[in-house]
Amino acid sequence: MSAQGASVIMNQKGYALPMVMAISMIIMIMTLSIAFSMRHKIAVISELRDQGLARLKSYSAMNETIYNILTSNFTSTGIKIYLPDGKWKIWNLYGEPIALDDSVSVRLQDVAGMVSPVTQPRYLAALLAGTSATTSEINSFMDKLADWQDRDDLKHLNGAEAWDYEAAGYPYAPRNFYIQTVDEIRLIMGFDSSLFDAVRGDLTYWGSDHINYLTMSPRLLQGLLQNDKTVAALLKMRSEHTLTGSYFRGLTGIQRSDTVMFGPSSLVKVNVTAQQNKAIDRIEAVIDKRETRLRPYMVLEWKR
Numbered sequence: 001m002s003a004q005g006a007s008v009i010m011n012q013k014g015y016a017l018p019m020v021m022a023i024s025m026i027i028m029i030m031t032l033s034i035a036f037s038m039r040h041k042i043a044v045i046s047e048l049r050d051q052g053l054a055r056l057k058s059y060s061a062m063n064e065t066i067y068n069i070l071t072s073n074f075t076s077t078g079i080k081i082y083l084p085d086g087k088w089k090i091w092n093l094y095g096e097p098i099a100l101d102d103s104v105s106v107r108l109q110d111v112a113g114m115v116s117p118v119t120q121p122r123y124l125a126a127l128l129a130g131t132s133a134t135t136s137e138i139n140s141f142m143d144k145l146a147d148w149q150d151r152d153d154l155k156h157l158n159g160a161e162a163w164d165y166e167a168a169g170y171p172y173a174p175r176n177f178y179i180q181t182v183d184e185i186r187l188i189m190g191f192d193s194s195l196f197d198a199v200r201g202d203l204t205y206w207g208s209d210h211i212n213y214l215t216m217s218p219r220l221l222q223g224l225l226q227n228d229k230t231v232a233a234l235l236k237m238r239s240e241h242t243l244t245g246s247y248f249r250g251l252t253g254i255q256r257s258d259t260v261m262f263g264p265s266s267l268v269k270v271n272v273t274a275q276q277n278k279a280i281d282r283i284e285a286v287i288d289k290r291e292t293r294l295r296p297y298m299v300l301e302w303k304r
Contacts, residue, residue, distance in 0.1 A: 050279035057274035058281040058304075061104045065270055069108075069289055070297055074264045076244050077214050079108070090241055093264050094215045095201065104274045111267035111286065113215030116207030117145060117185060118178050123211060123224065124203075130223035131198050144188050148174040160189045181205055204269065206286050206300055212261050213254065214243055225252060266290065267300070 068091065072079040078092045091098055093110040100106060115123045121142060128138045136158075143156035155161045162173035168189060179185060182203045186193055202220050213221065221231050230251055237243040245262025249255060256262060272283045286301040 047279065050276040051281070053276040054274045054279040054281035057104050057276065058272045058283050061100055061106060061272045061274060062270065062283050062285065064100070065106050065108075065272065066287060066297070069268055069270075069287055075241070076263055077238050077241070079264075092238075093268065094238065095217055103276065104272070106273075107271040109269040109271075110212055110215035110264040111204050111206050111269055112208075112210050112212035112261060112265035113217070113220075114202055114204040114207055114269070115211075115220065116204055116209075117182065118149070118205070119207060119209045120211065121145065123220075126223040127199050127202055127220055128195070128223075130219050131195055133192075133195055137192075137195075141188065141191055144190065145185070148188050149176070149178050151176045165189055179205070204286075206267055206269075208265075209259050210261050210265065211259060212264060213248055213252075214238070214245065214262055215264060 068081045069079060072081045072091075074080075075090065077094060078090045080088055080090055082088050091106075091108055093108050094113060095107050095109045098106045098108070115127055117124050124145075125138055125142055128141070129135075133141075140158040143159035146156050147159035147161055153161050155164070160168075160174070165173045170189060172187070182200070182205050185191060185196055185203075199219075202217050213224070216224070218231065218235060221234065222228070225231055233251060234243060234248065237247060245256065248262060254260060266289045268287045268289065270283075270285045270287055274281050282304070284301070284303040285299055288298040288300055290297055
């Protein structure tokens with residue numbers, strides 16, 4: 001072989017090596033891209049699977065909870081559930097978590113132990129007094145709440161009517177009708193959303209003018225009774241399932257009346273939380289235990 005031929009062959013080998021390396025690099029990049037895409041798809045499928053399982057768990061838990069509410073008897077602070085083996089258990093009606101298993105929990109609240117902004121403004125003011133709100137802020141909010149709901153244009157002392165909203169740059173005015181959801185309160189002029197979040201768990205739209213002290217949250221009890229020692233004693237008896245209307249009257253002096261009751265109402269707020277790995281699903285509902293022949297119960301509210 002001549003020197004010139006050998007030189008051509010060497011040059012061809014020199015060109016081939018970079019080409020092989022470039023092709024190998026492209027193949028490696030394509031392989032990594034496919035692998036990354038597959039991992040992403042697997043992660044998405046796994047996340048969707050977990051979300052689906054969490055929803056199934058929450059729905060199953062809600063069905064179990066409704067069944068237990070319907071087939072149980074009310075106690076002074078909870079429901080007494082009868083088990084197939086003849087035993088029984090108590091589920092509280094004051095919002096303490098009830099674990100169905102490691103990944104599912106339920107909270108039940110007697111609606112009569114909550115506050116309706118529509119029918120119970122005095123209790124709402126007491127609830128707000130237990131937060132960081134000042135007296136002037138509470139008075140301002142209560143007057144604005146009244147102006148939001150009344151049908152006239154007469155402004156309360158610290159309230160706000162349509163022209164006040166317009167002057168402040170709001171794109172809306174008071175509806176001049178009862179609030180239709182608790183979250184509508186956020187629309188009231190000047191109301192602090194963080195303050196609302198602090199008391200949201202004690203508010204209900206479905207309440208009446210009746211109130212049940214025995215199933216109130218500690219925050220609401222403290223706001224109304226203003227006595228740490230009494231509240232602590234009540235909470236201790238309640239945790240031991242011994243709190244009754246008689247004990248409550250003896251400790252507080254508050255008597256039964258047309259609006260004060262010492263037993264749960266027929267309305268129960270249900271909060272179900274289910275988890276599957278990182279996926280969480282929640283259902284919130286208000287169940288009316290009617291116990292009639294044609295309508296044993298009604299679902300008044302359902303949020304998911």
